[in-house]
Amino acid sequence: MRAIIHVDMDAFYASVEQRDRPELRGKPVIVGGDARRGIVVAASYEVRKYGVRSALPMARAMKMAPQAIVVKPRFGAYSEASEQVFSIFERYTPLVEPLSLDEAFLDVTASVGLFGSPADMARRIRKEIAAETGLPSSAGIASVKFVAKIASDLAKPNGQREVRADETVAFLAGLPVGRLWGVGPKTEESLKRAGLETIGDIARQDVAWLEAKWGSGGRHLWELAQGIDLRDVVPDREAKSVGAEDTFDEDVTGPEALSPYVHAQALRVGRRMRRAGVKGRVVQLKVKFSDFTVITRRTTLPAPSDDGQLFYRVARELLEKAHDDRPIRLTGVSLQDLGDEEAPRQLGLFSEPEPPPRSDKLNAALDKIAERFGAKAVTTADVAGSGRGDPSRPRGPKRSS
Numbered sequence: 001m002r003a004i005i006h007v008d009m010d011a012f013y014a015s016v017e018q019r020d021r022p023e024l025r026g027k028p029v030i031v032g033g034d035a036r037r038g039i040v041v042a043a044s045y046e047v048r049k050y051g052v053r054s055a056l057p058m059a060r061a062m063k064m065a066p067q068a069i070v071v072k073p074r075f076g077a078y079s080e081a082s083e084q085v086f087s088i089f090e091r092y093t094p095l096v097e098p099l100s101l102d103e104a105f106l107d108v109t110a111s112v113g114l115f116g117s118p119a120d121m122a123r124r125i126r127k128e129i130a131a132e133t134g135l136p137s138s139a140g141i142a143s144v145k146f147v148a149k150i151a152s153d154l155a156k157p158n159g160q161r162e163v164r165a166d167e168t169v170a171f172l173a174g175l176p177v178g179r180l181w182g183v184g185p186k187t188e189e190s191l192k193r194a195g196l197e198t199i200g201d202i203a204r205q206d207v208a209w210l211e212a213k214w215g216s217g218g219r220h221l222w223e224l225a226q227g228i229d230l231r232d233v234v235p236d237r238e239a240k241s242v243g244a245e246d247t248f249d250e251d252v253t254g255p256e257a258l259s260p261y262v263h264a265q266a267l268r269v270g271r272r273m274r275r276a277g278v279k280g281r282v283v284q285l286k287v288k289f290s291d292f293t294v295i296t297r298r299t300t301l302p303a304p305s306d307d308g309q310l311f312y313r314v315a316r317e318l319l320e321k322a323h324d325d326r327p328i329r330l331t332g333v334s335l336q337d338l339g340d341e342e343a344p345r346q347l348g349l350f351s352e353p354e355p356p357p358r359s360d361k362l363n364a365a366l367d368k369i370a371e372r373f374g375a376k377a378v379t380t381a382d383v384a385g386s387g388r389g390d391p392s393r394p395r396g397p398k399r400s401s
Helices: 012-020 058-064 075-089 109-115 118-133 145-155 165-173 185-193 199-203 207-214 216-225 255-276 308-322 358-373 381-385
Strands: 004-009 029-032 040-043 069-071 096-100 103-107 137-142 160-162 241-252 278-289 294-305 328-336 397-400
Touching: 004 075, 004 118, 004 145, 012 029, 012 040, 012 075, 029 058, 040 058, 075 096, 075 103, 075 118, 103 145, 109 118, 118 137, 118 160, 137 145, 145 160, 145 165, 165 199, 199 216, 207 216, 241 255, 241 278, 255 278, 255 308, 255 328, 278 308, 294 308, 308 328
Parallel strands: 029 069, 137 160
Antiparallel strands: 004 103, 004 137, 029 040, 096 103, 241 328, 241 397, 278 294, 278 328
């Protein structure tokens, strides 16, 4: 039986601000941007009682909680805290699947013999996160991913909940259908019109009836309602791509203004790939314009790489061709066609083996510095000069993956 832990940091960005500014502790804090067109990036638990949630327009949030203290995002600080958290995860298992800066799935099935029960491991992980970062977290423990995710949500704030395999169906039965993975507002409305209010209602239905109404999605819903979720925890090493993207607090126009963001994203991707021991061959740039249209551009490298500086140079060239002088809301850099970094280089019949690129040694040194002194210890001139200060995260964007 698999043992999956879902760890989610509690009001992550707001918690970092309250940690770093003691005068904010216990106060209603909103991390967000411009009051006219910005959105809430994070809301402390003190302000959530007024209905304020992340992704809410700032103007509406301020009407709901006019006494709230608004803090501008500091993504460098959040990224540094995230790296500390993920390094704790990796003490317990190499099977860590990041969902965002502040949450991940951990497959600890093979770690039980070393660290004890999954619930004990979750407690230890949360205790170490609190001791080393000063931040609260919650955890869900289950035999499948989506149940572990629901369990951690219900355990918030600063708690954990375990759902044993034989308790799964009963645990899910009373929850609203909207809790099922992949059920958005439209599907939820459709299910409710059919008289299906809870997950238990779906579990009791005949599969053929569900398929007749919702096609293959009907069987998927029934399987989830039965606690069936065969998806594995997929770490970066086994992922099909590794990427980072940011939605900006205000639209940005032109390659020069966008370059620090793209640079930071490329460096972060490179560092994640080196930690996972993979290299990629296809660089992809994603751009979302202010009218919400999305384009992607990609190019294939002559050889697999994990060098963030190379990724940036390629992404910058793609950006030059793609920006079209239109305001941009989001950029993202990802690497695809991943492979093991230990794959041997192809040699000619009479050629001498090529030495590793100089960038390999430089990146290894920078990674060691970052591991010891934090991600902000060494950065590039454009990122630091623009006030972003962290090669893995720019300041200014609202959300990232």
